[in-house]
Amino acid sequence: MQDSLRLRAEQAAGQASLGSHGSDKSSPDNDIRNLWTRATLSQPKLNVPRSSVGEDSDMEGSGIGSKSRRWYNLKAGRDSDGGWEEWDDGEDKDSFRQEDLDESSLLELELRRASSLGSRLGEDVDSKTDTEMSSSESSLNISKHTPHRAYWMEQQNRLPLPLMELMESEALEILTKALRSYRSGIGRDHFLTKQLQRYIEGLKRRRSKRLHLLVH
């Protein structure tokens, strides 16, 4: 019985990935959820075989697949010399890797759930609504995990935001006082004074932009 369920699940997952619309028997209320479920299942990333998901998590320094890494490389603005590899002290490195593995195993679990639940997408069963809700939830979970991985990868190589905030506010105070010295020392029209002034304005703009994003 379980084998047949599994077979159906795999077949359904295969159909979903091909973008089949053969089983459009849902009620009007569930249309959006259906589309959402099919859309996420049709993403090529999610059809990655389970073994390769496990392989990716074993790669050195991260539990993230190569696609996320490429995304990160495109996204990262400034090149860092070494990389912010450890957020916590050495003794926390193991727990961090544990977290990575847990994320990958969690993703695997979600993939399995999605494929097993996807088998019921086209079936005419009484608990169809519940099934579709849970499948859409599981696909929501999958899509939640995938971007988060790239996010965490990026966060690993950057300084934490509160620290950046502290450093920038302090630097701003220091540079504002330095600007007064520049003006009194070499004059307002000197190119170094103007350069410093522009720099301070740029720093203020960056900070206010970030604060605005945080608030909203």
Added chain:
Amino acid sequence: MSATMKLKQGSFLWYLYLDKLYCLLSVRNVKALLEYFHLLDVHHNNTLNDVLFYHFLHHVTSWKRTQIMTVFNMLDWNAMGEIGFDQFYMLVCILLAQQNHLEEQFIFRHSRPVFELLDLEGELRIGAENFHMYNFLFNIKKQDLRELYHDFDITGDRRLNYKEFKLFTIFTMDKYQERQKAEKDKDKGKKDLLKKKRLHHVNVSLKQFLGINVSESRL
């Protein structure tokens, strides 16, 4: 001039710490410090000029202008009028060593770079006036300085070469460790005394309690 320097509470440097054995920053701290340095490097030269340097130290420490400029001249060993990240890192380590009372350990662990910093003229010898000038950096007391020149000036030229200086750092480190040990023993002694007093108090209370019970039962 020789008042102990204090870092401004809540400033970025205040949150950093040195490894207590090697008196150096961790890789993570260095990365954060580098980012901070780049924030202050407004002209994108990978350096800080004297004005930026002064305002930075004035903001985060309790040093006066003369002390700050003395430090700048010491660190600007190429006489470029600017200091790079290497010198900045060295300075931060010195500041943190002072903040955390690790001066002796710091001088012991990094005797060569400290010697080179103090050797302003590049003569491979340090005179007493060098020490006096930078006394506020390493908190070397006058009494220790006198001992230094009396006990370690083996060559008798009233200046210390590197080997003599190294001997001094080893001696200072030994004294520091003995002081630490004495403090630990003192603390331990106090704790033992406190424990004994508590035990005695408990015993007394128990006896009183038992004594009362026995007298009640007799009645």
